[in-house]
Each structure stands twice: as structure tokens, then as C-alpha cells.
Amino acid sequence: MADWRQRLEDTTDEREDELTEFLSIPSISTEAAHRKDCRKAAEWLEQHLIEIGFDTGLHEVDGGHPLLDAELVVDEGAPTVTIYGHYDVQPPGDEAAWETPAFQPTILDDPDKGRVVRARGATDNKGQLMANLNAVKAHADAGTLPVNVRFLIEGEEEIGGDSLPTYIQRHEDDLDCEAVLVSDTHLWDADHPAIVHGLRGIVTLEATVEGPDRDLHSGQFGGAVLNPAEALVRALATLKDENLRVAVDGFYDDVLEVDDAQRKYMEQVPFDDEGFRQETGAPALDGERDRGPLERMWARPSLEINGLSAGYAGDGFKTILPASATLKLSCRIVADQDPDRIGQLLADHLREQVPDTVDVTIDVLQASDPWYLDPRNDVLEAAADSLASAFGGETVFIRNGASIPVVPDLDRLAPVALMGYGMRDERLHAPNEFFRLESFHAGSKAMGRMLERLGEDG
Amino acid sequence: MADWRQRLEDTTDEREDELTEFLSIPSISTEAAHRKDCRKAAEWLEQHLIEIGFDTGLHEVDGGHPLLDAELVVDEGAPTVTIYGHYDVQPPGDEAAWETPAFQPTILDDPDKGRVVRARGATDNKGQLMANLNAVKAHADAGTLPVNVRFLIEGEEEIGGDSLPTYIQRHEDDLDCEAVLVSDTHLWDADHPAIVHGLRGIVTLEATVEGPDRDLHSGQFGGAVLNPAEALVRALATLKDENLRVAVDGFYDDVLEVDDAQRKYMEQVPFDDEGFRQETGAPALDGERDRGPLERMWARPSLEINGLSAGYAGDGFKTILPASATLKLSCRIVADQDPDRIGQLLADHLREQVPDTVDVTIDVLQASDPWYLDPRNDVLEAAADSLASAFGGETVFIRNGASIPVVPDLDRLAPVALMGYGMRDERLHAPNEFFRLESFHAGSKAMGRMLERLGEDG
Numbered sequence: 001m002a003d004w005r006q007r008l009e010d011t012t013d014e015r016e017d018e019l020t021e022f023l024s025i026p027s028i029s030t031e032a033a034h035r036k037d038c039r040k041a042a043e044w045l046e047q048h049l050i051e052i053g054f055d056t057g058l059h060e061v062d063g064g065h066p067l068l069d070a071e072l073v074v075d076e077g078a079p080t081v082t083i084y085g086h087y088d089v090q091p092p093g094d095e096a097a098w099e100t101p102a103f104q105p106t107i108l109d110d111p112d113k114g115r116v117v118r119a120r121g122a123t124d125n126k127g128q129l130m131a132n133l134n135a136v137k138a139h140a141d142a143g144t145l146p147v148n149v150r151f152l153i154e155g156e157e158e159i160g161g162d163s164l165p166t167y168i169q170r171h172e173d174d175l176d177c178e179a180v181l182v183s184d185t186h187l188w189d190a191d192h193p194a195i196v197h198g199l200r201g202i203v204t205l206e207a208t209v210e211g212p213d214r215d216l217h218s219g220q221f222g223g224a225v226l227n228p229a230e231a232l233v234r235a236l237a238t239l240k241d242e243n244l245r246v247a248v249d250g251f252y253d254d255v256l257e258v259d260d261a262q263r264k265y266m267e268q269v270p271f272d273d274e275g276f277r278q279e280t281g282a283p284a285l286d287g288e289r290d291r292g293p294l295e296r297m298w299a300r301p302s303l304e305i306n307g308l309s310a311g312y313a314g315d316g317f318k319t320i321l322p323a324s325a326t327l328k329l330s331c332r333i334v335a336d337q338d339p340d341r342i343g344q345l346l347a348d349h350l351r352e353q354v355p356d357t358v359d360v361t362i363d364v365l366q367a368s369d370p371w372y373l374d375p376r377n378d379v380l381e382a383a384a385d386s387l388a389s390a391f392g393g394e395t396v397f398i399r400n401g402a403s404i405p406v407v408p409d410l411d412r413l414a415p416v417a418l419m420g421y422g423m424r425d426e427r428l429h430a431p432n433e434f435f436r437l438e439s440f441h442a443g444s445k446a447m448g449r450m451l452e453r454l455g456e457d458g
Numbered sequence: 459m460a461d462w463r464q465r466l467e468d469t470t471d472e473r474e475d476e477l478t479e480f481l482s483i484p485s486i487s488t489e490a491a492h493r494k495d496c497r498k499a500a501e502w503l504e505q506h507l508i509e510i511g512f513d514t515g516l517h518e519v520d521g522g523h524p525l526l527d528a529e530l531v532v533d534e535g536a537p538t539v540t541i542y543g544h545y546d547v548q549p550p551g552d553e554a555a556w557e558t559p560a561f562q563p564t565i566l567d568d569p570d571k572g573r574v575v576r577a578r579g580a581t582d583n584k585g586q587l588m589a590n591l592n593a594v595k596a597h598a599d600a601g602t603l604p605v606n607v608r609f610l611i612e613g614e615e616e617i618g619g620d621s622l623p624t625y626i627q628r629h630e631d632d633l634d635c636e637a638v639l640v641s642d643t644h645l646w647d648a649d650h651p652a653i654v655h656g657l658r659g660i661v662t663l664e665a666t667v668e669g670p671d672r673d674l675h676s677g678q679f680g681g682a683v684l685n686p687a688e689a690l691v692r693a694l695a696t697l698k699d700e701n702l703r704v705a706v707d708g709f710y711d712d713v714l715e716v717d718d719a720q721r722k723y724m725e726q727v728p729f730d731d732e733g734f735r736q737e738t739g740a741p742a743l744d745g746e747r748d749r750g751p752l753e754r755m756w757a758r759p760s761l762e763i764n765g766l767s768a769g770y771a772g773d774g775f776k777t778i779l780p781a782s783a784t785l786k787l788s789c790r791i792v793a794d795q796d797p798d799r800i801g802q803l804l805a806d807h808l809r810e811q812v813p814d815t816v817d818v819t820i821d822v823l824q825a826s827d828p829w830y831l832d833p834r835n836d837v838l839e840a841a842a843d844s845l846a847s848a849f850g851g852e853t854v855f856i857r858n859g860a861s862i863p864v865v866p867d868l869d870r871l872a873p874v875a876l877m878g879y880g881m882r883d884e885r886l887h888a889p890n891e892f893f894r895l896e897s898f899h900a901g902s903k904a905m906g907r908m909l910e911r912l913g914e915d916g
Contacts, residue, residue, distance in 0.1 A: 200677060204775050213739025219658060219860025222760035222790045224734070224751045226744035229763040230698070237695030240688070276682070281671025281781075286684035286815035293682045302680035304779050305687040306769050313767035313784045317662050317823060321762050323739075326771045332680045357744035365775060402677025 004138040004448050011138075012441060016117070018048070019130050019440065020105035022087075023119040029065055029088035029159045038155045041087040042066040045133075045153055052137045054151070064163035065155030072140065073148045079178035080148040081454050083136070083447075084410055085129030086157035086184070089121035090429045097431035107437070113425075115437040124428035127435035128183040128421050129153065131443030138444065139451055146455020150177060157184075157406065165409045172412060179379040179454055180410045183443060185420030188269060188396050193387035193446075195380050196418035198298060198399030199407055200332035201370035203343045204306075207232070207327040207350060210359045215311065215320040222321055226357045229310035229325040235353035236327070239303060239346075243289040246303050248349045254336045256372060258299045265375055265397040266294055298399035301342075302332045332401055339367030369408040372399075373415055382453035383417035390446035391421075391439075419446065462596040462906050469596075470899060474565065474575070476506070477588050477898065480545075481563040481577040487523055487546035487617045496613045499545040500524040503591075503611055510595045512609070522621035523613030530598065531606045537636035538606040539912050541594070541905075542868055543587030544615035544642070547579035548887045555889035565895070571883075573895040582886035585893035586641040586879050587611065589901030596902065597909060604913025608635060615642075615864065623867045630870060637837040637912055638868045641901060643878030646727060646854050651845035651904075653838050654876035656756060656857030657865055658790035659828035661801045662764075665690070665785040665808060668817045673769065673778040680779055684815045687768035687783040693811035694785070697761060697804075701747040704761050706807045712794045714830060716757045723833055723855040724752055756857035759800075760790045790859055797825030827866040830857075831873055840911035841875035848904035849879075849897075877904065 002010065027041035028034040039058075045068055046056045054070040061067055065088060073080075092102035100106040105119035117127065139145040152175075154164040168175060188194040211228040212221070241247045258266070271294050277285050287296040296302065306329060311322030333342050343364035354360040373380065375397040384395035410416050421443035427433045460468065485499035486492040497516075503526055504514045512528040519525055523546060531538075550560035558564040563577035575585065597603040610633075612622040626633060646652040669686040670679070699705045716724070729752050735743050745754040754760065764787060769780030791800050801822035812818040831838065833855040842853035868874050879901035885891045 200680075202677070202777065204777065206775070211740045216738060217860065218760070218762045218764060218788060219660070219790055220858070221738060221755065222658075222762050222859055223745045223754035223758055224743055225738050225740040226702070226742075227762050229766050230694075233691045233694045233763065233766070234698075236688075236691045240692075244684070280674060280679060280683050282669045282683040282815070283817055284684075284815040285682055286813065287681045296681035297679065300681055302676070304676045304680050304685050304777075305691065306676060306776060306778055306780070307771035308687050308691070308766055308768040308783065309771035310763060310767075311765040311786065313765035313786055317664070317786055317788075318764060319660065319662065319788050320764055322764070325766065328769065328771055328775055330676060330775075330777050332677055355744065357740070357742040359741055400678075401680055402675065 002142065004142040004144050005445065007138040007141055008134065008441065008444050008448065015130070015134050016107065016437060019127060020107070020117060022126050022130060023105040023117065023121055024103055026103045027088050027155065028091050029155055029161070030091055038065040038088055042068050042155055045087055046070065048133065049151060052140050059167060061163035061166050064161050067155070067163050067167055068151065068153040070151040071148070072145070074145045075148065078147050079454055080150060081451065082150045082152055082175065082177045082180045082413060083132050084180060084182045084406065085132065085151070085153045086125050086155065087129070087153055088155040088158050089124070089126070090158050092120050093431055099432055113436055116434040117437060118432060118434040120433055122433050122435035123422040123426040124433065125157065125184045127440050128443060131421055131440050132181070132183055132447045134444040135447035135451065138448060145451065147451055150175070160405055164406055168409050168412060175413050177414045180414050180416040181383070181447070181450065182407065182410070182416060182418045183420050184404070185400070185418050186422035186424050186426070187391065187420070188398060191393040192270065193391045193393060193395045194398045195375065195384050195387070195395060196400050197375045197380060197397050198335065198372040199370060199404055200301070200334055200401050201337070201339050201368045202330055202332055202366060202403050203339045203346070203364065204328070204330040204366040205343060205346060205362060205364045207329070207360060207362045208324055209354060210324045212321065212323050215323050218319040218321045225321070226355060227321050228358050229322055231354050231358045232310070232325040232327055235350050236305065238353050239349070244286070245288050246301065248345050250345055251301070251342065254338065255301060256335045258295055261376065262299070269294065269396045269398055297401040299334055301334050301337060302401070304330055306330050333370050335370045335372035337370060339369060343367050368403055368405045371408045371411055377415055379415040379417050383419040383450055386446045386450035386453060387419055389449050390442040419450070421446070460600065462600040462602050463903065465596040465600055466592065466899065466902050466906065473588070473592050474895060477585060478563040478565070478575060480584050480588060481575065481579055482561055484561045485546050485613065486549050487613055487619070488549055496523040496546055500526050500613055503545055504528065506591065507609060510598050517625060519621035519624050522619050525613070525621045525625055526609065526611040528609040529606070530603070532603045533606065536605050537912055538608060539909065540608045540610055540633065540635045540638045540871060541590050542638060542640045542864070543590065543609070543611045544583050544613065545587070545611055546613040546616050547582070547584070548616050550578050551889055557890055571894055574892040575895060576890055576892040578891055580891050580893035581880040581884040582891065583615070583642045585898050586901060589879055589898050590639070590641055590905045592902040593905035593909065596906060603909065605909055618863055622864055626867050626870060633871050635872045638872050638874040639841070639905070639908065640865070640868070640874060640876045641878050642862070643858070643876050644880035644882050644884070645849065645878070646856060649851040650728065651849045651851060651853045652856045653833065653842050653845070653853060654858050655833045655838060655855050656793065656830040657828060657862055658759070658792055658859050659795070659797050659826045660788055660790055660824060660861050661797045661804070661822065662786070662788040662824040663801060663804060663820060663822045665787070665818060665820045666782055667812060668782045670779065670781050673781050676777040676779045683779070684813060685779050686816050687780055689812050689816045690768070690783040690785055693808050694763065696811050697807070702744070703746050704759065706803050708803055709759070709800065712796065713759060714793045716753055719834065720757070727752065727854045727856055755859040757792055759792050759795060760859070762788055764788050791828050793828045793830035795828060797827060801825050826861055826863050829866045829869055835873055837873040837875050841877040841908055844904045844908035844911060845877055847907050848900040877908070879904070
């Protein structure tokens with residue numbers, strides 16, 4: 001009987017066929033017209049898991065897209081490992097920009113990238129998810145599955161849906177496990193697989209400052225009443241000090257400072273300031289002074305004006321004193337900042353800075369938790385080794401400035417290892433998304449090895 | 459032979475008929491389709507002036523709408539008085555909002571306002587212009603015209619055209635005169651005719667701050683590069699100090715401070731702070747602290763953000779770090795500020811305040827002169843008396859925070875008396891514009907008296 005590795009080697013064609021079949025389902029969660037396709041993708045997965053031997057359930061939580069909860073118990077005494085994934089995909093976007101249709105998966109031989117499959121969802125997340133599913137199947141078929149496995153596969157990742165968080169909240173005890181594995185990120189570069197061990201949370205807010213009840217003639221009225229745009233601008237300018245450090249009282253109170261160990265992990269990441277600057281297209285890198293760009297993006301909260309609008313800013317000129325000014329602002333927050341508290345601090349600060357000769361309305365819209373896991377952790381170390389064994393190179397421990405809202409929820413169950421198989425250039429959310437088939441198969445090997453490691457540790 | 463006053467009394471019907479005829483010409487200077495109507499209005503006026511005995515010329519300056527220059531010399535030794543007016547009008551705007559068509563002048567008996575003529579251009583400026591023309595005609599017919607009169611009537615007031623300024627520049631010596639009279643403003647209120655003796659100039663500028671070459675994901679990139687909106691906001695916030703006084707070096711250098719005499723004129727103006735606040739709809743009046751609202755609007759420069767745009771400020775939320783931010787800003791300046799210098803100071807200040815980790819482009823767009831005339835002046839005193847004699851009440855000397863760009867040009871010829879016959883409520887530039895016929899006839903009497911006064915002074 002072939003071992004799991006051999007089984008993976010022997011079945012690459014079937015696995016690729018399955019992947020293209022899965023990719024051909026347009027399971028676009030953002031579009032109501034594709035609601036049935038979402039269910040179809042969930043059922044397709046369920047069928048596969050049943051064939052492997054899983055007990056499965058498709059759950060419509062509060063009317064959302066089906067959530068697939070599937071469990072394969074090999075030994076009541078063995079550790080349980082939960083693998084997260086999502087079957088929903090982004091809309092294709094500009095269909096004319098696709099060289100082959102988004103939902104007609106196409107396998108290509110690219111001179112630079114090797115064999116790739118091009119389709120919406122290839123790298124985000126169907127390809128990575130199927131790599132993991134294949135590893136479990138190979139182990140199960142070989143009779144070597146060393147741990148109990150649960151798949152939690154949602155259909156609302158691209159819409160930030162509540163089904164999975166709600167499901168976790170309702171069934172937290174039943175979902176208890178030793179590790180949560182997520183493959184929905186990318187290697188740092190071809191020579192450096194990466195474990196993401198920190199994500200920023202987010203707080204968004206909206207403010208409107210109102211003055212006169214209509215746009216006023218700036219000649220007739222200029223100087224008589226406070227310009228709402230000016231009031232807003234002056235308040236906004238107080239949000240940071242001259243070193244671009246946030247100047248809101250208490251803002252940094254709960255920020256976990258980067259310690260020496262963490263700094264060492266960061267220094268191991270090959271990061272080229274000038275190359276990165278070119279990637280942004282900005283004239284220079286800039287931000288909280290005396291902190292490097294990686295630290296600023298990964299380990300420091302950021303505060304950005306996302307939108308600003310007042311008066312008339314189009315072609316030509318209107319000499320008006322605008323009736324109102326609108327702001328969209330957000331903070332990316334880090335462990336252990338509390339999003340609700342930060343939202344409150346920001347709103348209070350802005351409110352205090354706006355004179356009462358104009359009216360101000362501030363709404364905190366969205367608040368999600370940051371996430372941080374110390375890399376000195378058995379699960380993350382096992383994941384790092386497993387990635388390196390399958391992809392080669394040296395695994396780096398990185399953080400990501402963005403949010404993956406489900407991760408803090410999954411973290412309630414067990415340590416979460418973000419061990420992605422994608423590459424930066426795979427055009428996720430853009431036309432002509434693709435996934436390297438070499439990564440697809442290497443991902444299966446990495447997960448196969450990871451399950452072994454978790455079995456050994458258990 | 460009836461004197462000029464009697465002639466005015468005896469011919470009110472003819473004068474009203476003429477006015478409605480003139481008002482029926484849709485001489486909209488802003489719309490190319492009405493180019494011929496502009497010429498028609500100019501020719502209509504020319505014909506009237508010829509009948510009175512004027513030597514006339516219609517001048518197309520650099521292809522603009524015809525400029526009417528008409529002169530009636532009664533005595534080479536007598537003073538010459540120039541009367542300015544404009545025959546062009548605003549477009550009707552929302553035609554459905556007009557109770558009677560904009561160019562079908564309608565005479566109505568309004569219970570509150572008395573007899574009025576409703577039509578586009580009624581108060582701005584055809585009604586006021588014809589009142590003056592009628593006064594000259596009455597004097598001419600009575601053989602009592604005490605001064606030489608020149609009419610300078612343009613067709614580009616509503617579009618800020620260059621024909622008249624250019625014409626004045628080219629013929630400054632020929633246009634020499636003792637006084638320029640302009641009736642294109644309004645009484646302060648029913649009991650207070652008004653002479654406007656100061657106008658603000660304007661400087662407009664546009665700035666763009668550019669950072670990354672596209673909107674960046676605020677999670678991935680937030681903290682790495684300076685947000686152009688933030689850079690702009692921080693620069694803008696330095697434009698005024700905590701007392702809302704402009705904090706740009708040298709900005710106030712040439713500002714003519716309000717002296718005791720000027721303050722006395724201001725105090726004679728019945729101004730109700732709370733009533734004015736209600737007119738603006740703002741929660742409170744506010745501006746340069748320790749200066750009253752009238753002084754701020756009339757005698758102090760103002761600096762207003764007219765437009766501001768960055769990122770996405772519409773419904774929903776985009777967590778982006780915007781690629782750029784755009785500003786429209788203007789200053790209303792007062793005597794003796796130089797618009798070009800102020801534009802330069804502002805641009806330099808902003809440029810200095812924007813860090814070089816973003817790119818900034820600043821363009822000064824428009825710069826026009828302020829205008830101020832000391833009310834202790836024979837021409838203005840004569841105008842004040844003439845208005846009071848015809849309209850009753852007490853004439854106040856006021857200033858206006860807006861610009862009438864042609865006035866500083868006319869000022870090169872002689873002292874300019876802005877002696878308007880309109881009322882605030884006459885809906886200029888709005889649907890259902892009207893002009894009180896009582897004011898129409900009183901205006902003629904005021905101008906008739908003014909010409910006498912200027913003859914006596916001469």
C-alpha cells in the first residue's frame with residue numbers, strides 16, 4: 001500500500017481535474033445571482049469529503065451562504081486539527097481583461113511561472129483549499145491520517161459575512177481542537193515560505209461637519225461663519241504629531257511593542273526598502289518616524305484618511321464656502337488594542353477638536369480585532385518546517401498589515417497557523433488570477449507533513 | 459417746458475413699456491446660442507441713446523459681446539460723468555420654477571412689494587440701467603443736462619469678460635471723466651439707501667498632492683507611505699492660527715486697517731448679528747476672533763477652502779490610502795493687498811508645509827484687485843444725498859465682501875459711486891427675478907439729482 005506521499009504523486013492528474021471542475025463553479029458570494037452557485041460549490045466539496053469518509057453538515061447560518069462543517073475522527077484520543085478554507089470567490093471584474101474566461105479554468109505552461117491554472121478563485125482560495133483536502137485524502141487513503149481532521153469551509157469570506165463567526169460562537173465547545181490551519185496567504189518569495197503570525201484589526205469611521213445650510217458665496221459670506229472644511233481639516237491635523245505618531249490620548253496604551261525576539265524574526269525577512277518604494281509608486285517611504293517600514297505596516301497601528309470631500313473640487317472653480325465636509329477615516333490596529341476603545345478615542349478626539357460653531361456627526365462603522373501569535377509556538381514551528389520541507393528555502397515569520405477577520409474568531413479554538421501556498425503575483429481579485437500547479441502539489445505535501453507533525457506532537 | 463422731474467412723472471408709462479421691451483430680449487452672455495440676442499440688446503440700447511442725441515459706437519473687443527460706448531457732450535467745459543451698466547443677463551436656470559416665462563416680462567401688483575416687473579435681468583441690471591438712461595433722457599429733453607454724459611455698457615458682466623477692461627486699458631485717456639456711476643447693487647434695506655465704497659478682490663488657487671501611483675490598500679500599505687490627504691490637511695491647518703487669523707507670513711502687511719472714521723460708517727449700518735446668522739443657516743457666526751462679522755466680511759481678507767477631494771467619500775467605505783488629494787482654495791483680499799503677491803505667499807507657504815515625501819503642485823488661477831474708496835469724497839457724498847432724496851431714509855456707506863471685477867478698472871478713470879436701486883429680495887440670478895417699479899422711477903430721480911449735483915460741483 002503506497003504511503004500518502006506516493007499517493008499524491010500518483011494522482012496529480014485526478015487532483016488537477018478535480019480542481020478545474022471546482023474552479024468552473026462561479027461561486028461569487030457578492031452577487032445574489034450566484035447564490036445557487038455558492039451552494040453548488042459547497043455541495044461539491046461536501047461530496048468529496050463524504051467520499052473521503054467525513055461526517056458532514058451544510059449549515060445555513062441566519063440565511064447566509066452554506067457553511068460546511070466536516071469531521072473525520074480517526075481516534076478519539078488523537079489531536080483534532082481544524083482546516084479552514086473558503087469556496088466563495090470574487091466577481092471576475094472586467095471580463096474583457098481575462099485572456100480566458102474566469103470560470104473556464106485553463107491550464108497553461110508559462111515560461112516563467114511553470115504550469116499554472118488560470119481561473120477566478122485559483123489561488124484565492126480554491127486551489128489552496130483543494131491542496132489541503134488532497135493531503136487529507138492521501139493520508140486517509142493510505143490509512144496514515146495521524147490526527148482527527150475537521151474542515152470548516154465558508155462561503156462568505158469575500159463579503160465579510162457573519163456565518164462563520166456566528167457558528168463558532170454558537171458551537172465553540174464542540175469545535176475545540178489543537179490547531180487551526182489556514183492556507184489563504186502567500187509565500188514571502190520563491191525562496192521563503194512564510195507563516196503569518198500577526199494581522200491588524202480595523203476601525204473605520206465617518207464624520208460630517210456641517211456649517212451653513214447651503215453652500216454660501218465666499219465673497220458675500222467669507223469670514224462670517226466657520227468653513228466646515230476648515231474645521232474638519234484643523235481637527236484632522238491634530239491626529240498626529242510632527243513625527244507622524246498618532247497624538248490621540250491613550251491611543252498606544254495597549255500596543256504590544258516589538259520585543260527583541262520579534263525584531264529578530266522581522267530582520268530575517270528579506271525586505272528591500274527601495275524595491276518596496278517602487279512597488280508603491282510613492283516618491284519616498286514615510287510614516288511614524290524612527291520605525292522602519294515593515295514595523296510600521298506590521299506591528300504599529302496606522303491611521304489613514306480614506307476619503308475627504310467638501311465643496312467643489314472638479315474642473316473649474318466654485319468660489320463657495322461649502323455647507324459641509326465629509327470624512328472617511330480608518331485605523332489599522334494591532335494587538336492588544338481594542339477596536340471599540342480605539343473607535344471611541346478617535347471619535348472623542350475629533351469631536352473635541354471641532355469648534356461648536358459648526359455641527360459634527362461621527363459614526364464608528366466597523367471594528368474588528370487585531371490578531372497576534374508568538375511564533376515560538378509548537379503549531380507555528382511545525383507549520384514552518386512543513387512548508388520548508390515541501391517548498392524548499394527557509395520559512396520566515398511575517399505579519400500582515402491587513403485584516404483577515406475570521407482569524408481572530410478561529411483563534412478562539414486553537415493556535416492558528418496561516419500557512420499559505422500562493423505567490424504575490426497570482427493576481428488575486430484581479431483579472432487572470434492563477435495558481436501555480438507546482439504550489440498546488442507542494443501545498444498538499446506541506447499539509448501532509450503538517451498533519452504528521454501534529455500527530456507526533458500530540 | 460416741463461423740467462426733468464416733471465418729464466419723468468409724465469412718461470412713466472412709456473418708460474415701463476420700454477423696460478419690458480428691453481427685458482424681453484434674452485441677452486444671455488453665458489450661452490453661445492444667445493450671441494445674437496446680446497447684439498440685439500446692445501443695438502436696442504444704441505438706438506435709444508442715438509434718439510437722445512448720443513454719439514455711439516458698438517465695439518467688439520477681441521471678438522467679445524458688443525461694448526456700447528456712447529457720449530453726449532453738452533459743454534466742452536462741463537464735467538463728464540460716465541455711467542456704467544450691463545445688458546447681459548444670467549440664464550433663466552430652472553425654467554419650471556418661473557411663474558411667468560423669464561423673457562416675457564410681467565408687471566404684477568404684489569401686496570407686499572407694490573408694482574414689480576418680473577423677468578430675468580429686471581433688477582440685474584436692465585431695470586437699474588434703464589432708470590439711469592431715463593434720467594439722462596429727461597434732462598436732455600428738458601435741456602437741463604448739466605454735465606457731459608458717457609455710457610459704457612458691456613455685455614460680459616455675467617461671464618467676467620475682458621472686453622471692458624481691455625477697452626479701458628486701450629482708451630484710458632479718451633475715457634477721462636470726473637465720476638463713474640454704477641447702479642448694479644442694492645439698498646441696504648427699505649429705510650437705508652447704500653453707497654458701496656469697498657469691494658474685496660480675489661485670489662484662487664488649486665493644489666494637488668500626490669503620493670503613491672494608485673490608491674493603495676490601507677491594510678497592506680497603511681503606515682508605509684505618507685497619505686497625500688494627510689499631507690494636504692496638515693499643510694492646510696497651518697494657514698490660520700487658533701484665532702482663525704491667517705498665519706501666512708506677510709499676509710496682512712498691506713491690509714488697510716479700519717480707522718475710526720471707517721468704523722463710524724460701519725456702526726451706522728443697521729446690522730443684526732442673529733438675523734444674519736439665521737440667513738446663513740450656520741449654528742453660529744465665527745471667524746477672525748475679536749473682529750465683528752461686518753468687519754470680517756467687508757474690511758478683512760478671508761481665506762476659504764472651496765473644494766477638497768481625496769480617496770473615496772461616497773456611500774459605503776473604501777479602505778484605501780489615496781493616490782492624491784485635491785484642493786481648491788481662495789482668498790478674498792482687501793485694499794491694499796496685491797493679489798499676485800498674496801497668491802505667491804499662499805503657494806509658497808503651502809509648498810513649504812508639505813513634506814517632500816509626497817509631490818505637490820500648486821497653481822494660482824485667478825487674481826483680481828480689491829477696491830476701496832474713502833467715503834469722504836465729493837462724488838460719494840453727492841451720490842448719498844441723491845439716493846436719500848429719491849428713496850427717502852438715510853444713506854449708509856457700506857462695503858461688500860464680494861468682487862465686482864470691473865470696478866477697479868473703472869476706478870482708473872475717476873471715483874466710482876456704486877449707487878444701486880435694487881433690493882436684497884429681488885432674486886437676482888434666481889428664478890422669478892423682479893424689480894420694484896417704484897425703485898425704477900426713484901432710481902431715475904436719484905440719477906437726475908446726481909447729475910445736477912455733479913454739475914454744481916463742477
